[in-house]
Every structure is written in C-alpha cells, then in structure tokens.
Amino acid sequence: MRLLVHRTDLLRTRLVPDPDASVALREGQARLAMDCFALTANNITYAAFGESMKYWQFFPAAENDRGEWGCLPVWGFAEVVESHAEGLLVGERIWGYYPAGTNLVVRASRVGQAGFTEGSAHRQELAGVYNQYAFTRMDPGWAPAREGFQAVLKPLFITSFLIDDFLADNAFFGAQQLLFSSASSKTAFGTAFCLARRRGAQGLPRIVGLTSPGNVAFARALGCYDEVRPYPEVGTLSNEQPAAYIDFAGDARLRRVVHEHFGERALMHSASIGGTHWQALGGGGGLPGPRPELFFAPAQVKRRSAPPPHGWGPALLQERLGEAWVSFVSRVVTAQPPWVQIENLVGPAALEAAYRDLLGGRVDPSVGLLISPSPASAAGVVAG
Numbered sequence: 001m002r003l004l005v006h007r008t009d010l011l012r013t014r015l016v017p018d019p020d021a022s023v024a025l026r027e028g029q030a031r032l033a034m035d036c037f038a039l040t041a042n043n044i045t046y047a048a049f050g051e052s053m054k055y056w057q058f059f060p061a062a063e064n065d066r067g068e069w070g071c072l073p074v075w076g077f078a079e080v081v082e083s084h085a086e087g088l089l090v091g092e093r094i095w096g097y098y099p100a101g102t103n104l105v106v107r108a109s110r111v112g113q114a115g116f117t118e119g120s121a122h123r124q125e126l127a128g129v130y131n132q133y134a135f136t137r138m139d140p141g142w143a144p145a146r147e148g149f150q151a152v153l154k155p156l157f158i159t160s161f162l163i164d165d166f167l168a169d170n171a172f173f174g175a176q177q178l179l180f181s182s183a184s185s186k187t188a189f190g191t192a193f194c195l196a197r198r199r200g201a202q203g204l205p206r207i208v209g210l211t212s213p214g215n216v217a218f219a220r221a222l223g224c225y226d227e228v229r230p231y232p233e234v235g236t237l238s239n240e241q242p243a244a245y246i247d248f249a250g251d252a253r254l255r256r257v258v259h260e261h262f263g264e265r266a267l268m269h270s271a272s273i274g275g276t277h278w279q280a281l282g283g284g285g286g287l288p289g290p291r292p293e294l295f296f297a298p299a300q301v302k303r304r305s306a307p308p309p310h311g312w313g314p315a316l317l318q319e320r321l322g323e324a325w326v327s328f329v330s331r332v333v334t335a336q337p338p339w340v341q342i343e344n345l346v347g348p349a350a351l352e353a354a355y356r357d358l359l360g361g362r363v364d365p366s367v368g369l370l371i372s373p374s375p376a377s378a379a380g381v382v383a384g
Contacts, residue, residue, distance in 0.1 A: 001348040001373070002101030003355065004061050004069040010047050010359060014069070015348050016061075020103040028119075030083040032094060032104045037076025038151040039100075039354050039369040041185050042159075045274040046073050048250070053296075054126055059099035072100040072355070074371075075155040077136070077147060087111035095142070095150070096133035100351060102373045106133070114138045127298040141322050148342035149329050152368030153186060160190030161324050162300040163246065163273065168198070173269035175205050175244035179237070179258065182248035183209025183219045183228060184365040186340070187274060191246070192224035193328055205244070210234060210254075218365050222339060235261055244269040247292065259287040271295045340368045346375055 002019070006012035025031060047070070050056040056070035080092045085108035094115070098104050109119030115134040123131055136142045142150065172178065178195070180188045188209070198204050209225040219228045229237065231254060237243075239262045247255060250272065259267060267289035303310065304317045312320065332339045345354055351371050357363050 002099055003072055003348070003351055005047050005050075005072050005355075006068060007050060007056060007070050008068075010044075011356075013352055013355060015352060018099075018101045018103050020099075020101075020105040023105060025082060025084045025105065028085050028107050028109075029105055030080050030085045030088045030108055032078040032098075032106060033081045034098060034102050034104070034373050035077045035079060035093075036147070036151060036370050036372045037074040037098055037100065038148075038153075038155075039074065039351070039358060039371055040152060040156060041182075041274070041358060042156050042187060043072055043074055043100075043355075044358055045250075057126060058097065058123060058130060059104070060122065073130075074098055074100045076151045076371075078104065083108075085111065085116075088116060093136040094133050095136055095139065097130045100355075100371075108133075127296075129298045129301055141325055146329065146333070148344075148368065148370045149332065149340065151370055152340065152342065153190070153329065153332065154325060156187040157190045157325055157328055158321065159187050159273075159297045160194055160328075161321055162297045162304075163187075163191045163271075163295060164194035164198075165304065166295065166300050167195070167244070167246075170269075172203065172205050173244050174242055175268045176241040177206045177208050177237075177243045179208050179210060179243055179245045180225070180248065181210050181246070181251065181254060181258075182274070183211040183225060184215035185248050185274070186365070186368075188246075188248045189219065189222050189224055189339070190328060192222070193331065194324060196224045197324075197327070208237065215365055234258060237261065239263070239266045242266050242268045244271070245292075246271050246273060248274045250274060255292065256287060259289045263288045269293070337366070340366055342368045342370050344370050344372065346372045348373065 001015045001017065004014045004016055046055040050070050055073055058073055059071040061069040061071050076098055078094050078098060080088055080090050083090055088108045088111055107119045108116040110117040115132060118131040118133060180192060182188050192207050195207050206226040209219045209228040210231055211219050211228065213230040216228055216230050219225060234257050243262050243266055245258050245267065270290050270292040272292045272294045304312050305314045307313055354369050354371065363369065
C-alpha cells in the first residue's frame, strides 16, 4: 500500500495499492522494498509546502489525474529486491528518500562505491540532495542498532546543522538573541544543540526557545536553550536587544506577534524553516521589520559544497556533518531520560493513524515514530 494525502486538505488521506510493487522493470531500474521509515513533523512540513517546494513531484500519485492527491515523502531504509541496474545488487540495503509506502522503483545512475543517484526524468529538476541514495555498508555513521534514531533524527539534524552554519556564516545577523518557535520540535532542538556547541565563542547570541505551555518542561530539560518561554510570554521578552526569529512553526499569528513586538529596530532577521503549526500557516507580507525569508537547506548544501574560500568542498562538508551527527545522537541516547525514544508501528493502518496524530499534535516530543509498512519488513527492524 501507499499513503496519499489530499494536496489542499491535509486531513484527507487514502491508502492505495503501491504502483511500484509489481510494475515490470526496465533496463537500468531496480525495485526497492521498504523496511522502515520515520514519520515526524518534518513530513507534515513536506505536505504543507508540497506545492511551493515541489515535494509532491518526487513520487507522483498513481491516482493524481486531477492533481488532487500527493504521496507523502519520508526518509528511511529499504533493500533491493529486484534489479536490472548495473552495480545495484539484490540484497543491498539503501538509506534515502522514499514514498510512504512499501516499494519504490528507481532508475539508478552514477552507481558508485557509496551509493547511486536517482536518475528518473521527472526528478532531474528537483533538489539534488533528495536524489542521493546511500549504501549503508559504506556509511561510517550507520549502525544497525541505531537505525531507528537515524531514520527519525538524521534528516532533521542535517537541516539543523545547516541552519546553525547559515546563522554563523551570517554573523547571526547582528542578533544578540535567537528566538526559536516550536522549540520542542526535533529540528529546532537539533539546531539549538549545534549552537550550544559554540558556547564560549565570541558573539554567540542567547538561544531562546518558544513552545506551547505543555512542552516547556521538556524543552528546558534538554539543556540546549539558554531560556525557554511559553508562547503567551513572547510579549514579555526584551525588545531592547536585537533578535533574529527562527520560525519552525510557520504560525502566521505568532509570527506577527514577534514582528510587532521587536519591530524594525530590534528584529534583525526572520527565517521561515517549517510548518509544525500547519493549520496556522500564512504569508509574511505587511509585517513590521524584515520580510521573512525561506531557509532552503539544499541551497546551503550547495554553498558549502563549493570549493574554498566560500565553501568547504563536499568531503569536508560530510566530515563536519558526520562529526556533529555522532555527537548529537550520542547525546540523545545517553541522556537520562533519553531525549527521544523510538516507537515502532507496523502496517498501513498504523501509518495512517500516526500521520493523523502528528497533524493533531498528539505525539509527545520525546517520541520518534518508526513505521514498518508490513509485518515482514518489521521482522528485521531494530529501533535503536
């Protein structure tokens, strides 16, 4: 089965037969069977920005004759079960970007020691970072016992790492305090973790987390934020110090409160990251202060992949990202209690229910959902 989401009404879903489960392969193609994938607020962001950011175009819905339905993208692990692609062997375990379903047919191009590039025609104009698939056996950061944490956290942490780098690369826009909405979300506290590693560096702003009253204790216990406030207290923050707003929530009403409180004099930058508050999304026009700017992680990857002096080159980028990831996941699992605990769910009905729970804000921030699309795939999954 494959999960489809209505493009303009995210509450509407349907489970349909997976079109890639039985279609005949052509030369250069391979069929991958999903073992497990994560479901997080990041996937809700994919749906909320599916049109503007072209996320719906990666895995066209089989029933999308009128453009009403889209297939939710996810990150996870799969195995090659049939291959007509040179260099891509049956049994190879693959980490990458998948549809929320049971199978994916890929056109494997540029197959190398570390992985391959998805070369299907409809994906060539889309962000290249999503077209890279990695062989787990060649990934020094992969550990079978921590696959659950990798599926749930690594895609989010890559974004976190790049946000941290983007802010530092721009001297934090002259801000003395960084305001994070949805501070209990995994991408937000991953970013706060990266910034906290810079503590002691000259010019590092204070990290202020904003979250719902029920998540304040969780966000404070992480130790990444210098201060955590519930949303109703935004107006009590000092607007005498220049600030930058890092918006993971996408809540138009909250964004207006922040912009009006700090105004043109104190708000130095406003970054739009995600849409965890998907029902409250809205544009950024007509606000005092700087116009919100969309942060697009692949653009920062492209910048840092360039050669010096502006970039680091691909090898150094991967080295720095890998070191930060190992540090982060080690902190996640050794904290008492752990920052994230993996919950395994099995089958398409559980996938659909988990998606609805995420939409409704009913998933505890300390829980990471790992979906096995079938009982057979669940048999070999180690949550971490």
